[in-house]
Structure formats: structure tokens, C-alpha cells
Amino acid sequence: MATANKNLSNYDKNTIPNAKDFRFGIVVSEWNDKITEGLYNGAEAALLDCGALPENIVRWNVPGGFELIYGAKKMIETQNVDCVITIGCVIKGETMHFEFVCEGVTQGIKDLNVQTDVPTIFCLLTDNNEQQSIDRSGGVHGNKGTEAAIAAIKMADLRKKA
Ligand SMILES: Nc1c(NC[C@H](O)[C@H](O)[C@H](O)CO)[nH]c(=O)[nH]c1=O
Numbered sequence: 356m357a358t359a360n361k362n363l364s365n366y367d368k369n370t371i372p373n374a375k376d377f378r379f380g381i382v383v384s385e386w387n388d389k390i391t392e393g394l395y396n397g398a399e400a401a402l403l404d405c406g407a408l409p410e411n412i413v414r415w416n417v418p419g420g421f422e423l424i425y426g427a428k429k430m431i432e433t434q435n436v437d438c439v440i441t442i443g444c445v446i447k448g449e450t451m452h453f454e455f456v457c458e459g460v461t462q463g464i465k466d467l468n469v470q471t472d473v474p475t476i477f478c479l480l481t482d483n484n485e486q487q488s489i490d491r492s493g494g495v496h497g498n499k500g501t502e503a504a505i506a507a508i509k510m511a512d513l514r515k516k517a
């Protein structure tokens with residue numbers, strides 16, 4: 356189902372574990388910060404709405420999407436978190452850099468999920484233009500940050516039960 360056919364902000368609290376006992380790390384890219392702040396706000400609001408305690412949400416900023424990998428790695432190593440959310444927005448420019456950044460971050464976040472015991476949630480917008488990013492960070496398609504927060508709660512709960 357394409358994003359255009361669903362609202363990224365929709366969730367049913369009855370289907371989501373209470374997040375009060377979980378500690379979350381959120382690593383936020385400063386590139387396209389109007390977008391990433393909107394994604395962060397969606398994620399933070401959903402975590403709190405589902406019971407997470409403010410003191411159990413640790414936020415770090417990194418310069419760009421590619422640095423999300425290292426930021427998440429150090430978050431896992433040092434902050435005793437149950438799940439990490441990486442938030443970024445990559446928008447296509449004139450060159451192939453878009454493709455390399457998107458693929459690099461995708462592979463790096465995948466590697467963290469394979470190599471560490473803490474789930475890392477992939478909240479990276481990889482858009483053709485700014486309007487697509489606006490639409491997915493609190494616009495007509497909802498907020499991918501909200502979606503990422505719900506995934507984070509579910510994965511933290513899975514990790515606890517596994
Ligand atoms: N063009 C975008 C970037 N580029 C920067 C890289 O992510 C990285 O910070 C740089 O190559 C130094 O290592 N980053 C984004 O997050 N979004 C973009 O649109």
C-alpha cells in the first residue's frame with residue numbers, strides 16, 4: 356500500500372503496549388530541519404501518548420542523514436535504551452548523492468539491527484521534492500515520525516518478550 360493510500364499518523368492505542376517501562380533514544384538529522392523537527396514532534400507526541408515518560412526519551416542531533424548510523428550506534432552503546440528511532444529527510448538534488456546517502460543510511464541502519472540487540476527504527480524520508488517531505492511530516496499523509504514511534508514501542512515490547 357503506498358503512503359498515498361494510508362494516514363501515517365493513525366494508530367489504535369488498544370493494539371499498542373504501554374510504553375511506560377521503556378527508554379527510547381531518538382537521533383535527529385539537522386539536514387532539512389524543518390522536516391525533521393516535524394517528524395520528531397510526531398514521534399515524541401506518540402511516545403508520550405502511549406505512556407512513555409519524558410525522562411525516558413533521549414534526543415541527540417547529528418549533522419545529516421549519513422551520521423544517523425554512528426549516532427544510533429553510540430546511543431545504543433551508552434544510553435541503556437530499549438529502542439532507537441533514527442529521523443532524517445533526504446531530498447533528491449542534481450546529482451547521484453541522493454542515491455548514495457539513501458542507500459548508505461539504509462544499509463547502516465540495517466546493519467545496526469543485525470549487529471546489536473537494540474532495535475533501530477528507520478524514520479528516513481527519501482523524497483523526490485520538499486512537498487513530498489512536507490506531506491509525510493505532519494501534512495496530508497500524516498506523520499512518519501508517529502509511525503516510527505509506534506513501531507519503536509512494538510519492537511521494544513518484542514525485545515522484552517523474546
Ligand atoms: N543532501 C542531504 C544530506 N546530505 C549530507 C549527508 O547526510 C552527510 O551529512 C554528509 O555527506 C557528511 O557526511 N543529508 C540529509 O540528511 N538530507 C539531504 O537531503
Ligand SMILES: CC(=O)[C@@H](O)COP(=O)(O)O
Nearest residue numbers: 446447448449450452453
Ligand atoms: C541528498 C543530497 O545530498 C542532495 O540533496 C545534495 O544535492 P546535490 O545532489 O544537488 O548536490
